[in-house]
Amino acid sequence: MSIAVTKFIVAGVTGSSAMLSEAIHSTVDTGNELLLLVGMARSRLPADAMHPFGYGKELYFWSLMVAVLLFGVGGGISAYEGVRHMRNPVLLTDPHWNYIVLGLAMVFEGASFGIAMRAFLRQKGDAPFWRELRDTKDPTTVTVLAEDATALAGLVIAALGVYASHRWDMPVLDGAASLLIGLLLAAVASLLILESRSLLVGEGIDRDMAVALRQIVQDDPAVQSAGMPLTMHLGPDEVLVTLDVRFHPESSANEAAGAVERIERNIRARFPQVSRIYIEARLMMAGSRTVT
Structure with missing residues (x-):
C-alpha cells in the first residue's frame, strides 16, 4: 500500500x-x-x-x-x-x-x-x-x-x-x-x-482424467460396463465424481458392494483430489431388467 x-x-x-x-x-x-x-x-x-x-x-x-x-x-x-x-x-x-x-x-x-x-x-x-x-x-x-x-x-x-x-x-x-x-x-x-x-458454473475434469477414471472402473473384474463419469470441481483440490456402473449378471449384492469399495479405493489412490465419489450400481439380471 x-x-x-x-x-x-x-x-x-x-x-x-x-x-x-x-x-x-x-x-x-x-x-x-x-x-x-x-x-x-x-x-x-x-x-x-x-x-x-x-x-x-x-x-x-x-x-x-x-x-x-x-x-x-x-x-x-x-x-x-x-x-x-x-x-x-x-x-x-x-x-x-x-x-x-x-x-x-x-x-x-x-x-x-x-x-x-x-x-x-x-x-x-x-x-x-x-x-x-x-x-x-x-x-x-x-x-x-x-x-x-x-x-x-x-x-x-x-x-x-x-x-x-x-x-x-x-x-x-x-x-x-x-x-x-x-x-x-x-x-x-x-x-x-x-x-x-x-x-x-460447474466445470468438470479434463477428458484424459475422465477416461482414466472410467478405465479404473472397467478394469474391476466385477464390472460389465461403465458410463463416462459426471464430475465437477468443488475447489482447487476437491472433485466430485458420479459413476454409473453395471455389474456382471452373476455378481451378488455382496460382491457388487466389495467392488464399489475397490473402485473408490483405486480412484482415490490414483487421483487424491477426488474427494467425493457417488456410484450408481446396477446388477444385470435376466432379460434386460436391472436392479439398482
Missing part, C-alpha cells in the same frame, strides 16, 4: 498520467490480495446442512470479484485517465522521481513475481509449464502470477511513456502509456473472469 501512496504523490507532483495509472493499479492489487485472503479463509469452512459439499467454491467467487475489480477499477480508470490526458496533455515537470519510484516498484514486484513463480513451479511438478497454468484449478495461483506479470509489464510501459513524453516533449505519449496500461489490465482481467466463471 505504501508503494501505491508514493505513486499517487509522485503522480500529483509530476503530472504523469502513466504514474497515476500505476498508482491505481497498485491500489487495486492491494485490495485484490485482501479479497483472495478472504476467499481462502472462507473456502476452508467445514461443510454444514446448508452447504453439504463445503465452501470450496468461495475461492472461485472471490477470484471472480478480484477479476471484476481489476477490470472495472484498474483497467477502466487507467484507460479513462489515459484518454483524458491525451485530449488535454499536461507537460511533465521533473521526471526523475517517476524513474526512482518505478525502479523501486520493479524491484518489489519482481521479488513478488519470483516468489509466486517458485511456488507454482513446485506445485506443477514435472508437468509442462503452460499446460499446468492452463489446467490448474487454483485461482489464487493464476491470479497472483497474472497480476505480478501484469504489474511488471505496466511498470515498463509507464517508464517508457514517461521517458518518451519527456524526451520528445510530447505529453500525449504519457497519456497513451496510461491507456495502454488500462487495456492491458482489462485484457488480463477478462481472462481471469472467464476462468472463474467456468469454475463457478
Whole structure:
C-alpha cells in the first residue's frame, strides 16, 4: 500500500498520467490480495446442512470479484485517465522521481513475481509449464502470477511513456502509456473472469482424467460396463465424481458392494483430489431388467 501512496504523490507532483495509472493499479492489487485472503479463509469452512459439499467454491467467487475489480477499477480508470490526458496533455515537470519510484516498484514486484513463480513451479511438478497454468484449478495461483506479470509489464510501459513524453516533449505519449496500461489490465482481467466463471458454473475434469477414471472402473473384474463419469470441481483440490456402473449378471449384492469399495479405493489412490465419489450400481439380471 505504501508503494501505491508514493505513486499517487509522485503522480500529483509530476503530472504523469502513466504514474497515476500505476498508482491505481497498485491500489487495486492491494485490495485484490485482501479479497483472495478472504476467499481462502472462507473456502476452508467445514461443510454444514446448508452447504453439504463445503465452501470450496468461495475461492472461485472471490477470484471472480478480484477479476471484476481489476477490470472495472484498474483497467477502466487507467484507460479513462489515459484518454483524458491525451485530449488535454499536461507537460511533465521533473521526471526523475517517476524513474526512482518505478525502479523501486520493479524491484518489489519482481521479488513478488519470483516468489509466486517458485511456488507454482513446485506445485506443477514435472508437468509442462503452460499446460499446468492452463489446467490448474487454483485461482489464487493464476491470479497472483497474472497480476505480478501484469504489474511488471505496466511498470515498463509507464517508464517508457514517461521517458518518451519527456524526451520528445510530447505529453500525449504519457497519456497513451496510461491507456495502454488500462487495456492491458482489462485484457488480463477478462481472462481471469472467464476462468472463474467456468469454475463457478460447474466445470468438470479434463477428458484424459475422465477416461482414466472410467478405465479404473472397467478394469474391476466385477464390472460389465461403465458410463463416462459426471464430475465437477468443488475447489482447487476437491472433485466430485458420479459413476454409473453395471455389474456382471452373476455378481451378488455382496460382491457388487466389495467392488464399489475397490473402485473408490483405486480412484482415490490414483487421483487424491477426488474427494467425493457417488456410484450408481446396477446388477444385470435376466432379460434386460436391472436392479439398482
